[in-house]
Amino acid sequence: MIKGDKKGSASADSKENEGKPLITIFFGSQSGTAQTFAYELAEEAKSQGFNGKAVDLEGYENEELANEKFVVFLMATFGEGEPTDNAVQFYEWITSNDRQPNTLPSTTYSVFALGNRQYEHFCAIGHKTDKRMEDLGGKRLLEIGEGDDDGSLDDDYSAWKSKFWEATHAHFGTTATAQVVKAFAPSFTLAWAGSADSKAADDENEDPNANRTGMYCAGAAATTKFISYKLLCCWYDVQNTNCKLIQNTNRRIALNV
Numbered sequence: 001m002i003k004g005d006k007k008g009s010a011s012a013d014s015k016e017n018e019g020k021p022l023i024t025i026f027f028g029s030q031s032g033t034a035q036t037f038a039y040e041l042a043e044e045a046k047s048q049g050f051n052g053k054a055v056d057l058e059g060y061e062n063e064e065l066a067n068e069k070f071v072v073f074l075m076a077t078f079g080e081g082e083p084t085d086n087a088v089q090f091y092e093w094i095t096s097n098d099r100q101p102n103t104l105p106s107t108t109y110s111v112f113a114l115g116n117r118q119y120e121h122f123c124a125i126g127h128k129t130d131k132r133m134e135d136l137g138g139k140r141l142l143e144i145g146e147g148d149d150d151g152s153l154d155d156d157y158s159a160w161k162s163k164f165w166e167a168t169h170a171h172f173g174t175t176a177t178a179q180v181v182k183a184f185a186p187s188f189t190l191a192w193a194g195s196a197d198s199k200a201a202d203d204e205n206e207d208p209n210a211n212r213t214g215m216y217c218a219g220a221a222a223t224t225k226f227i228s229y230k231l232l233c234c235w236y237d238v239q240n241t242n243c244k245l246i247q248n249t250n251r252r253i254a255l256n257v
């Protein structure tokens with residue numbers, strides 16, 4: 001997964017959001033779907049009159065969860081019923097017996113689980129997160145949603161989202177607006193900063209942990225060499241100008257660099 005702004009989307013705390021209820025959207029994502037959903041949901045939240053903030057679970061200060069009032073978890077399952085890499089430390093924290101039953105007395109939460117029915121432990125991490133949030137005193141906003149990547153994940157997610165917005169407006173006593181979501185316009189530049197041994201491979205079977213340290217988000221494209229690269233999420237905080245692309249992804253883009 002691409003490393004992004006761990007504190008959430010860039011504009012989440014801007015003046016325009018002052019005084020609006022905050023919806024914190026956590027994502028546990030390996031190949032980018034939940035991450036993309038999270039950033040889209042944050043934009044939708046803004047169009048619905050809230051302050052939406054997408055937050056990578058990796059690097060999140062878990063103890064802060066008790067201070068969150070309204071959270072969403074978009075949780076993919078990987079391995080054989082395991083958390084995604086970016087969610088491991090959060091998952092260990094929330095499932096630890098050290099957590100007391102009344103850890104989250106003022107947190108309202110909802111979960112959408114991403115998975116694939118071909119796997120034995122379908123959506124296991126979403127379900128475990130949902131259960132643990134309840135165990136720790138969180139208030140469930142609505143029933144967990146399940147998205148099946150082997151079937152109709154996008155439809156599953158849309159159906160859950162409709163219910164989510166209905167429940168969210170009921171919770172805050174607000175009124176739904178027609179969902180005019182600003183179209184996402186990817187706008188990053190990538191500059192080739194590597195030597196021959198760090199070039200990105202155009203190979204489906206490449207090692208996802210292969211060294212790509214030569215590739216950075218930065219201000220300028222330079223040469224004319226054509227490469228292709230898999231991106232897990234076409235969403236990136238371009239203001240963070242020194243970010244490494246570190247993992248294999250499920251979306252491919254071609255870059256002229």
Ligand SMILES: Cc1cc2nc3c(=O)[nH]c(=O)nc-3n(C[C@H](O)[C@H](O)[C@H](O)COP(=O)(O)O)c2cc1C
Nearest residue numbers: 029030031032033034076079081115116119122123
């Ligand atoms: C190697 C691998 C292991 C997976 N393991 C599971 C699993 O145990 N249970 C499940 O429900 N889905 C599993 N999935 C499906 C993913 O959860 C699903 O594709 C999800 O949409 C990925 O979301 P992401 O792109 O945000 O990581 C697995 C997918 C892959 C590629």
